[in-house]
Amino acid sequence: MKEKIAKILDSAESIACFFHKNPDGDAVGSALAVKNFFKEKVEVYSPGIIPEVYMFLKGADGIRIYSDFDEVKRAEVFLVLDCADDKRIPHFDRNKANIVINVDHHETNTFFGDINLVEPDRASTSEIVFDILKVADVSRISPEVAECIYTGLYTDTGGFKFSNTNKRSFEIASELVDYGVNPSRVASCVYESYPFRRMRLLALSLSTLELHKDGKIASMYVTWDMFKKSGAYPEDTEDFVNYTRAIKGVEVGIFIRELFSSGVKVSLRSKSKVNVAKIASLFGGGGHFNAAGCELNCTIQEAKNLLINAVSAFL
Ligand SMILES: [Mn+2]
Structure with a gap:
């Protein structure tokens, strides 16, 4: 499968990369790794603003922010990264590509692509992209490509802290350091460069x-x-939810953000036992065992009560 995808990407004349709304380090890192590897023939599209902390990655300033799918050019391949469901990409029109490739690590992935490479046991989508790029041509993995992949792995494991961190994460990280990644630079860019x-x-x-x-x-x-x-x-609220989980004795953390239009966005984090993806899916959302989210059309207080009740049933 990885060989097949590498071949398609290598021979394609144009590739457009997409990821979910509210992009995180794994989404941005995966897409920019592909961009820095295949260069000019790749265009990266985002349905929303890229968090400022990821602007240090090479090519981040070239990401096209679109509000209407008319702004997206036709491409031979649409490569969708770190996205469980193409419904999370606003107005996604697959008819503008010859083929849709879906590369992801969410258990809840809906297999919406023509080709689907979904590996839920992986800590990040970036490391799956790394596998593909290595198959395509190891000699083209520059320090910049490696840095994008490392950033995806680093942020999706919460700086190698979350329960998805394992021996393999460190092996991949070590390999990426061999390709030229400077871990302290990435750590400082991601976790010590917040705007005031x-x-x-x-x-x-x-x-x-x-x-x-x-x-x-x-x-x-x-x-x-x-x-x-x-x-x-x-x-700017990315990672706020982690303060809830950081408290001693807390099993599940809930973070609620009021949306501009109406309703709220909820982020859920658990330490080990509770599957928050299951809880989020009760409300039409999804995610991973220890990190998930959903949107609700209600007030903050209503969402808080709903979620506390739902989580209690899982404790
Ligand atoms: Mn991810």
């Missing part, structure tokens, strides 16, 4: 932190008013 406005927002959000159910559940939220007060943007 993010910290102002975090201070406001942390004041909403609460424990429920004998301290097994923690919740925290961000309102539109807090965005206005801090000058921060929705993409």
